[in-house]
Amino acid sequence: MATTPLTLRELSKKEVLLTAGHRMCSGCGAPPVVKMVLLASEYPVVAANATGCLEVCTCISEYTAWKIPWIHSAFENAAATIAGVETMYRSLKKQGKIDKEIKFIAFGGDGGTYDIGFQSLSGAMERGHDMLYICYDNGAYMNTGIQRSSATPFGADTTTCPAGSVVPGKLQKRKDITKIMAAHGIPYAAQASPSHWQDLMKKVKKALEIKGPKFMNIIAPCNRGWRSATDDAILLSRLAVETCYFPLYEVENGATKITVTPREKKPLVDFLKPQGRFKHMFAPENEWMLKQAQEDVDKEWEKLQREAKASEVS
Amino acid sequence: MGKVVAVTGNEAVAEALRQVNPDVCAAYPITPQTDMMQRFGSFVNNGKVKTEIILTESEHSSMSACVGASAAGGRVITATSSQGLALMFEILFIASGTRLPIIMPVVNRALSAPLNIHGDHSDAMGARDAGWIQLWSENTQEAYDNTIQAFRIAEHPDIRLPAMVCLDGFIISHSIERIEYLDDNEVSNFVGEYKPVNPMLDIEHPVSYGPLILPDYYMEFRKAHDAVMSKVSKVVLDVAKDFEKISGRKYGLFETYRLEDADIGIVILNSAAGTTKDVIDEFREKGIKAGLLKPRLYRPFPYKEIGEALKHLKAVCVLDRADAFGASHGPLYIDIASSLYPYEKRPILINKIYGLGGRDYMPGHAELVLNELVEIAKTGKINVVKEYIGVRE
Numbered sequence A: 001m002a003t004t005p006l007t008l009r010e011l012s013k014k015e016v017l018l019t020a021g022h023r024m025c026s027g028c029g030a031p032p033v034v035k036m037v038l039l040a041s042e043y044p045v046v047a048a049n050a051t052g053c054l055e056v057c058t059c060i061s062e063y064t065a066w067k068i069p070w071i072h073s074a075f076e077n078a079a080a081t082i083a084g085v086e087t088m089y090r091s092l093k094k095q096g097k098i099d100k101e102i103k104f105i106a107f108g109g110d111g112g113t114y115d116i117g118f119q120s121l122s123g124a125m126e127r128g129h130d131m132l133y134i135c136y137d138n139g140a141y142m143n144t145g146i147q148r149s150s151a152t153p154f155g156a157d158t159t160t161c162p163a164g165s166v167v168p169g170k171l172q173k174r175k176d177i178t179k180i181m182a183a184h185g186i187p188y189a190a191q192a193s194p195s196h197w198q199d200l201m202k203k204v205k206k207a208l209e210i211k212g213p214k215f216m217n218i219i220a221p222c223n224r225g226w227r228s229a230t231d232d233a234i235l236l237s238r239l240a241v242e243t244c245y246f247p248l249y250e251v252e253n254g255a256t257k258i259t260v261t262p263r264e265k266k267p268l269v270d271f272l273k274p275q276g277r278f279k280h281m282f283a284p285e286n287e288w289m290l291k292q293a294q295e296d297v298d299k300e301w302e303k304l305q306r307e308a309k310a311s312e313v314s
Numbered sequence B: 001m002g003k004v005v006a007v008t009g010n011e012a013v014a015e016a017l018r019q020v021n022p023d024v025c026a027a028y029p030i031t032p033q034t035d036m037m038q039r040f041g042s043f044v045n046n047g048k049v050k051t052e053i054i055l056t057e058s059e060h061s062s063m064s065a066c067v068g069a070s071a072a073g074g075r076v077i078t079a080t081s082s083q084g085l086a087l088m089f090e091i092l093f094i095a096s097g098t099r100l101p102i103i104m105p106v107v108n109r110a111l112s113a114p115l116n117i118h119g120d121h122s123d124a125m126g127a128r129d130a131g132w133i134q135l136w137s138e139n140t141q142e143a144y145d146n147t148i149q150a151f152r153i154a155e156h157p158d159i160r161l162p163a164m165v166c167l168d169g170f171i172i173s174h175s176i177e178r179i180e181y182l183d184d185n186e187v188s189n190f191v192g193e194y195k196p197v198n199p200m201l202d203i204e205h206p207v208s209y210g211p212l213i214l215p216d217y218y219m220e221f222r223k224a225h226d227a228v229m230s231k232v233s234k235v236v237l238d239v240a241k242d243f244e245k246i247s248g249r250k251y252g253l254f255e256t257y258r259l260e261d262a263d264i265g266i267v268i269l270n271s272a273a274g275t276t277k278d279v280i281d282e283f284r285e286k287g288i289k290a291g292l293l294k295p296r297l298y299r300p301f302p303y304k305e306i307g308e309a310l311k312h313l314k315a316v317c318v319l320d321r322a323d324a325f326g327a328s329h330g331p332l333y334i335d336i337a338s339s340l341y342p343y344e345k346r347p348i349l350i351n352k353i354y355g356l357g358g359r360d361y362m363p364g365h366a367e368l369v370l371n372e373l374v375e376i377a378k379t380g381k382i383n384v385v386k387e388y389i390g391v392r393e
């Protein structure tokens, strides 16, 4: 398959398959993620979408922003739903009723992926459907008003675990969904960020060329929930990468590779400071939280580097 | 002509599904359904069907995969019982609201707690208002025949709704009966080629499924669903006529047994109807005019037709194999009562809850009920309207 070079000049000639006019907040990180994913595909794509901001804002009444076949069923079943679509495709292809090469992608928020959709995702990955599952990770249940999820970072103020006088926000770490998915033994799992769009699109392209189940976790800043400036989505996603809070790597057939190593690892506070959800962590009595958050990031980053090294050797 | 066989209910329904040869099947084990999907899995793995099977990690995912597969544009099946159906509850409404003609045999079983794997109707009754068509089956022959007809009904262009085919757990699913199979080609001709409507796999014509509909339009969707439901009865009867041509077996919206000239009657679903008919014969021999009505199409409920069929009786007992906790009566009773409400002169109605969690329904139970009805018809007096029978005090 001839592939479009990942240059703005060439990409700008391709049709954007999530049209303008959808109702996501201005400055939301999710639509650019979806546009990049769809632009990266050289094949027709059929998509499923879990309930959440992306779904609720892109298909209302007779208005749809999707220029590809798209289905929303429920919150926790995007993976099972696309698995059903993909299975019908295999059945009809086997019967000679369809011959086109089509790719199948599911989009889910972190709530729909890490939490309520976790079983459905795990099942679909284990069964080996030829599909790419994309989590757009904004670190909370945003659509219902910024509630804690298992993707919410340590310390964050959310509406269900607010920074109170006794409990200063979320006290647990994020679930490491990408490694959990890689541990399913699937051929490809990766993390990406819209700030590093070439890296993101390269990963999508690679994933779509691989047969079987693929998983990508893509950071998608939410200015409403992160209490950040409307136009900071790309900046914050870059800081997430440069502080190693959200490292960019891939696990291909069990081998871990860091795809973007920050030239200089920035302190985590650079990522935390511009976000109102971490404001309380900068109060003197909560210094321990900043410390712990930094230690967690350091530990995870070191571990990832070790894993990447080990993969190089083997 | 087909052949005469001795098979279990599960075996017969699996055979019907093999003969229909769907494009996709999603399956998850649960007693007493399990061996139906095991059989189907073996058809798949031995090349007896063209079906692609998805062995999911839960019934919630089975129904979700069915929704995706059906929207993709092909014929889709699954099967379940009890907890499995309860776990699917959320997605049942999505399947029907999206107008996807998925076919699902439901091998009726009690719901937890307490845990019980045996037959009653709590599962399907809990899902009766999910916007699905429900066909109920007295025996293995009916389960087989209903399964085949369900595809034609559900996929009819005026309908396009999912359908459950209910059969009693163990009593039918695991008992061997003598039945007649149709030939493979008779079944495939009868159900015909599947005609997809707005398939997602038609990438030249992209469609969006599952929009957000706000208060400005949601009610119109529900009204449209209701309007479709009102067309189901006619399609069920038309399909039954065509089915009679290939099978010689007659089906209606419900079955009546010695009801036309009856004074007293029993309304009952599924396998217990068979036992009841025998007892009715005994009462007839004693000169007592007893009859029976057994609903087949339970959703949508054919209120008018059933009201017409029952209105002349003096006393009727509705036997429910499920309770509707906190409601006035069992679920079937409530439907029968509203069928009869429009008539100024209508039978006296009583309600018995029987057979829960696989408790046997014996001829003696039918006798007791019929004797009570004889008394009520004579005196016009009722002791108690709703009562559990065959139970410890």
Ligand SMILES: Cc1ncc(C[n+]2csc(CCOP(=O)(O)OP(=O)(O)O)c2C)c(N)n1
Pocket: A050, A051, A052, A053, A054, A075, A076, A108, A109, A110, A111, A112, A113, A138, A139, A140, A141, A142, A143, A144, A149
């Ligand atoms: C079974 C079920 N439980 C709860 C909800 C309510 N709900 C809808 S969207 C949502 C949050 C979505 O969060 P996430 O997946 O992170 O996506 P986001 O909105 O953040 O993009 C919740 C809780 C639901 N639709 N279904």
Ligand code: SF4
Pocket: A023, A024, A025, A027, A028, A029, A030, A053, A054, A057, A138, A142, A143, A221, A222, A223, A224, A225
């Ligand atoms: S609330 Fe957040 S995730 Fe949702 S649309 Fe707005 S910015 Fe995007």
Ligand SMILES: [Mg+2]
Pocket: A109, A110, A111, A137, A138, A139, A140, A141, A142
């Ligand atoms: Mg979220």
